[in-house]
Amino acid sequence: MVNPSKIKEAYRKVADQNEKFRRFLKNNAVDYELDAHFLKLHNMIFAEYDCCACGNCCKLYDILVNKDDIERISQYLGLTENDFIEKYLAASDEGYIMKEKPCRFLDEDGKCKIYEIRPSVCRDFPYTDKPYRLYHMYGVLSFAEECPVVFEIIERLKKIYKYRSNDCQKEKRKNNRRRNTNEHGW
Numbered sequence: 001m002v003n004p005s006k007i008k009e010a011y012r013k014v015a016d017q018n019e020k021f022r023r024f025l026k027n028n029a030v031d032y033e034l035d036a037h038f039l040k041l042h043n044m045i046f047a048e049y050d051c052c053a054c055g056n057c058c059k060l061y062d063i064l065v066n067k068d069d070i071e072r073i074s075q076y077l078g079l080t081e082n083d084f085i086e087k088y089l090a091a092s093d094e095g096y097i098m099k100e101k102p103c104r105f106l107d108e109d110g111k112c113k114i115y116e117i118r119p120s121v122c123r124d125f126p127y128t129d130k131p132y133r134l135y136h137m138y139g140v141l142s143f144a145e146e147c148p149v150v151f152e153i154i155e156r157l158k159k160i161y162k163y164r165s166n167d168c169q170k171e172k173r174k175n176n177r178r179r180n181t182n183e184h185g186w
Ligand code: SF4
Pocket: 057, 058, 059, 063, 103, 104, 105, 106, 107, 111, 112, 113, 114, 115, 118, 119, 122
């Protein structure tokens, strides 16, 4: 697994390949089969990974907080909704977001202080267990730039779809053709 502090660097090395892989999936993958692979890898990798050692999503993203989240979290904190909004949230084009980055509810051990009642986007991120991933690959790949688990899922998907070996085989065929042209003038 990529170290969370090195994820940007690691992502830069595979960014072009990931974009080609996205196009490959679009042309070759069957949507429900891809979802099944995503779900299996999501469950397998998150079961072994300690998100407290990362926290990138809590440090780097604008965290949307919807109406239900506001009601639930303000109640939990014993604040009125207005006081909660004033203290913790900021307005954005898409609605309220957490005012600060890293999120103020992230503690020094990497744990979420409101884990049980955290916003729904925090619960759902990085969406790799959701259906229709084939139609959301831009989003999935952008998360691989910050989330080591998504990065790992993409790398394992390349293996499952034999993407690298296909690439290599294509390259090999191209080289063979070139060699034949040079040697035999075909
Ligand atoms: S509410 Fe919790 S899970 Fe969500 S960003 Fe803040 S610390 Fe992370």
